[in-house]
Amino acid sequence: MSAESEVRQRIQSRGKITFAEFMDVALYWPHGGYYTAREPVGAQGDYYTSPAMHPFFGALLSVQLF
Known part of the structure; x- marks a missing residue:
């Protein structure tokens, strides 16, 4: 059963x-939930976080914090 059918x-x-129940099904339902269908993070995913772009980002951030 798809996530839509389950809802x-x-x-x-x-x-x-x-x-909350809707989001739980939409995100985690084993048959078509957002996070079970594919890997959303990364260059080929839906979003790509700045720290994943290059290790230098972490170094610059640490300089600002410490």
């Missing part, structure tokens, strides 16, 4: 669901 089934059987 629909829960709403049909129980009525309203919480936003």
Whole structure:
């Protein structure tokens, strides 16, 4: 069952669901949840964090903090 089907089934059987429950299914459902479908972080993912770009970023950050 897809994440969308699971959300629909829960709403049909129980009525309203919480936003937290919706997000849990949307993100972690084994069959199509966001984090189970692919790796979202990295150059080929949906987002790429600055520290992942180059180790020099961490060095510059540490200079500012310490």
